[in-house]
Amino acid sequence: MRLPPLIDGLILRRYQRFLADVTLADGTLVTAHVPNTGRMTGCWAPGAPVQLSHSDDPRRRLAWTLERVDMGQGWIGVHTGRPNAVLAEGIAAGLVPALAGYSRLRRELTYAPAGREPGRLDIGLFAGPALAVLVEIKNVTLLDGERVLFPDAVSERGLKHLTLLRTAVGEGCRAVILFAINRPEGRRFAPARSVDPRYADQLRQVVAAGVEALAIRLRHTAEGIEVGEALPVELD
Numbered sequence: 001m002r003l004p005p006l007i008d009g010l011i012l013r014r015y016q017r018f019l020a021d022v023t024l025a026d027g028t029l030v031t032a033h034v035p036n037t038g039r040m041t042g043c044w045a046p047g048a049p050v051q052l053s054h055s056d057d058p059r060r061r062l063a064w065t066l067e068r069v070d071m072g073q074g075w076i077g078v079h080t081g082r083p084n085a086v087l088a089e090g091i092a093a094g095l096v097p098a099l100a101g102y103s104r105l106r107r108e109l110t111y112a113p114a115g116r117e118p119g120r121l122d123i124g125l126f127a128g129p130a131l132a133v134l135v136e137i138k139n140v141t142l143l144d145g146e147r148v149l150f151p152d153a154v155s156e157r158g159l160k161h162l163t164l165l166r167t168a169v170g171e172g173c174r175a176v177i178l179f180a181i182n183r184p185e186g187r188r189f190a191p192a193r194s195v196d197p198r199y200a201d202q203l204r205q206v207v208a209a210g211v212e213a214l215a216i217r218l219r220h221t222a223e224g225i226e227v228g229e230a231l232p233v234e235l236d
C-alpha cells in the first residue's frame with residue numbers, strides 16, 4: 001500500500017494520548033494527531049526520527065498525522081488505521097497463503113450470530129476453496145526481546161473480538177485472528193500475558209476451539225507498507 005507523501009521530523013513528546021509535538025526537518029514545530037489508542041511502549045522516545053503525513057482538509061483540527069517512528073532498527077508503524085488496508089490489499093493479491101483463493105473480500109463486516117450481540121470484524125472472505133472466513137486484525141508493536149506481543153494495554157474490546165470469532169467457528173465459519181507485526185524486530189509472536197492475562201488465556205482457549213491465529217510482518221518501504229513474512233505464534 002502506498003502512503004501519502006511523508007515528511008521527516010523528530011518527536012519531542014506524546015501527550016493526551018492523541019497528540020505529539022514534532023520538529024520538522026526545517027525546524028518548524030508542529031502538533032500532530034497520533035492515531036493510536038495504545039500505550040505505544042517502546043515505539044517512541046524524545047528525539048526519535050518520525051515521519052508525518054499532511055492533509056489540506058480544512059475540516060481537520062490537526063493537519064499533521066504521525067505515521068511511523070524509528071527507534072533504531074527501522075520504521076515502526078504507529079498509525080493503527082493502516083494495517084487493515086495493507087492486509088486487505090495483500091490478501092486480495094494472494095500474499096497471505098493461509099487466506100488465498102477467495103474471490104470476494106469485504107471490509108468492516110458486521111457479524112450477527114444467532115441470539116448474540118452483533119459485532120464488527122475487519123475482513124470477510126467469500127467464494128473460495130472452503131468456508132467463509134471472518135478475520136479480525138490487531139496492530140502489534142510491543143517488543144520483548146525476540147518476541148512481539150499483543151496487547152500493550154488491557155483490551156476489553158480484544159476479548160469481545162475473540163468471543164465473536166469463537167462463535168463464528170461454532171456457526172460453521174472459518175475464523176482468524178491476524179496479528180499485524182508492525183515493526184522490524186522480533187522473530188515470533190506471543191500474547192502479552194504480563195499486560196493482560198485474561199486476553200492471553202482467552203486467546204489460547206479460542207484457538208483450541210478452532211479459531212486460527214496468524215502473525216504477519218508488515219514491511220515499511222520508502223513510500224509505503226507491504227505484506228511480509230509469517231511469524232510463528234506461541235501461545236504457551
